[in-house]
Amino acid sequence: MQTGHIPLGRRAYDVLVDFDCLPRLGSVLRERALAQDNVAVITSPRIGGLYYESVEAGLREAGFRHVGRWDLPDGEESKNLARFSEAVEWLARFTPDPAIRPAVVALGGGVVGDLAGFAAASFRRGIPYVQAPTTLLAAVDSSVGGKTAVNLPEGKNLVGAFYQPRLVYVDLSTLETLEVRELRSGCAEVIKYGAALDADLFRFLEQSIEDLLALDREALTRVVTRCIELKADVVRRDEREEKRVRVCLNFGHTLGHAIEKASDRRLRHGECVAVGMLAAAHISVELGLCSAQIPQRLEALIRRAGLPAAAEGLDMAHVMEFVKHDKKFVTGANRFVVLRGIGQWQEYEGVPEELVREAAGSVLV
Ligand SMILES: NC(=O)c1ccc[n+]([C@@H]2O[C@H](COP(=O)([O-])OP(=O)(O)OC[C@H]3O[C@@H](n4cnc5c(N)ncnc54)[C@H](O)[C@@H]3O)[C@@H](O)[C@H]2O)c1
Ligand SMILES: [Zn+2]
Incomplete structure (x- = not known):
């Protein structure tokens, strides 16, 4: 596994790059104490259909008791405020207890990553999140750097935040199913x-x-x-x-x-x-x-x-x-x-x- 590092002081984080490593994401989150009991995976029907099962199995094996999935419909047109509301409302239902801090895993390309990152930035004024990019663009660009956003009818990425992930976890074998x-x-x-x-x-x-x-x-x-x-x-x-x-x-x-x-x-x-x-x-x-x-x-x-x-x-x-x-x-x-x-x-x-x-x-x- 290749390890990169984003040196941002208290907001610093690692970027891990490997093949066939999504099943091990759970144990990595556990070892690094990046999540407590609740892990909320935000993905899309297509990407979740391909990869959620192995992520979920790994999370459960690592002892995370409450694991859930929310799907953002595929496509840039889903990166909007209405879908963002749905995502944070789902997070509120997923973890109603204010004493528990859920962590988000963004499993997908830049569309999922940008919206999930913004949901993590704003839900309860910020909860930890991990980027697990599944496109080449997301692996080399959008998953790293902490820019999160959704689009408005008036323009792209007009509402968002700078909010760094706790980890970027790149499984390059996911690129095999990419068009x-x-x-x-x-x-x-x-x-x-x-x-x-x-x-x-x-x-x-x-x-x-x-x-x-x-x-x-x-x-x-x-x-x-x-x-x-x-x-x-x-x-x-x-x-x-x-x-x-x-x-x-x-x-x-x-x-x-x-x-x-x-x-x-x-x-x-x-x-x-x-x-x-x-x-x-x-x-x-x-x-x-x-x-x-x-x-x-x-x-x-x-x-x-x-x-x-x-x-x-x-x-x-x-x-x-x-x-x-x-x-x-x-x-x-x-x-x-x-x-x-x-x-x-x-x-x-x-x-x-x-x-x-x-x-x-x-x-x-
Ligand atoms: N935050 C940033 O710094 C930053 C930088 C660049 C781009 N972006 C944003 O990223 C978005 C574009 O991201 P993208 O190019 O990853 O597009 P995308 O997220 O729309 O993914 C492209 C398509 O590939 C599918 N897909 C994704 N991974 C797959 C896989 N492993 N196998 C099969 N299908 C898969 C998706 O369902 C989708 O249909 C834009 O919204 C752009 O604004 C953000
Ligand atoms: Zn670009």
Whole structure:
């Protein structure tokens, strides 16, 4: 089992990464005294159907007397306030005794993790929770760092909290049941880490992206643990996104989010990030910050990962409208995460609108 650590003082926690380890989650919670008698597993019909039984058996074997399951319906549209209410009301019924503190296990992808984390953050002003991510995106990104949220009709992730889990417990064998499109989408975030933060990781992906997609254990372990280390370092330096460090994780996301919205959920998040990274790389070249070789390497890797290098059938005006409303745009001047080279990100304020339009045009077909 690989162990990572998120060093946040009193809120510090470990990230454990292994294969076939969900049945042992109960004993790990017991050994680390992370839960008392009541363990509330928040999952979804699909993910719970695949993995809840083994988690539950392990929890019971470890002596947890009161174990329960609540399902969030699958899909981003479930990440809302109504479902959040249902989750906390269920927690209230699950543990009515105020003397007992339940712990939450979030078993699922980013949708389950974000809502379950926010439920744990707010139920009785905060109860302990553990992230058990089951998608590549959740393993390398959303499960680590303590951002929890639900969506409003007015926008994504508008209601939430920074609330760190007590443990992140990654069973990489769960990725075997993930649809290949989801796996590829998660790969976009992995490529993002390499492109923005780590040239060695990027080179490793250039050598081994096919192994990663084939879920080769060595490649997968190496890549996931490295991404978690990178995220840990970013979170350590800027836990609450106040120091303009955590913004590096937004590489590819400014145009990516706009494309995601304009596509009306037809495209996966990671697919939009892939396209957004190419647009941001284009901007970087045009600003004279990096050589034209950088977007070429990025595009080659994105294509090998089975991700799109352009988005089809979207209206440019529509995309530009969403770009302008993106929360990463501060009043007056926009801010983009750009590259000076592979693994070298920088925030750039005031990219000329004409150049943003041109970059968007270069990835819309
Ligand atoms: N908190 C953060 O820091 C952070 C960071 C990035 C993204 N996010 C959020 O994460 C969410 C996206 O997460 P996601 O990409 O994991 O999507 P997801 O949670 O919707 O999961 C994708 C699909 O895969 C299915 N699935 C999950 N694990 C499976 C498995 N092991 N086998 C079979 N099917 C499985 C799910 O049921 C779902 O249909 C978004 O809501 C986004 O806002 C949060
Ligand atoms: Zn993302």
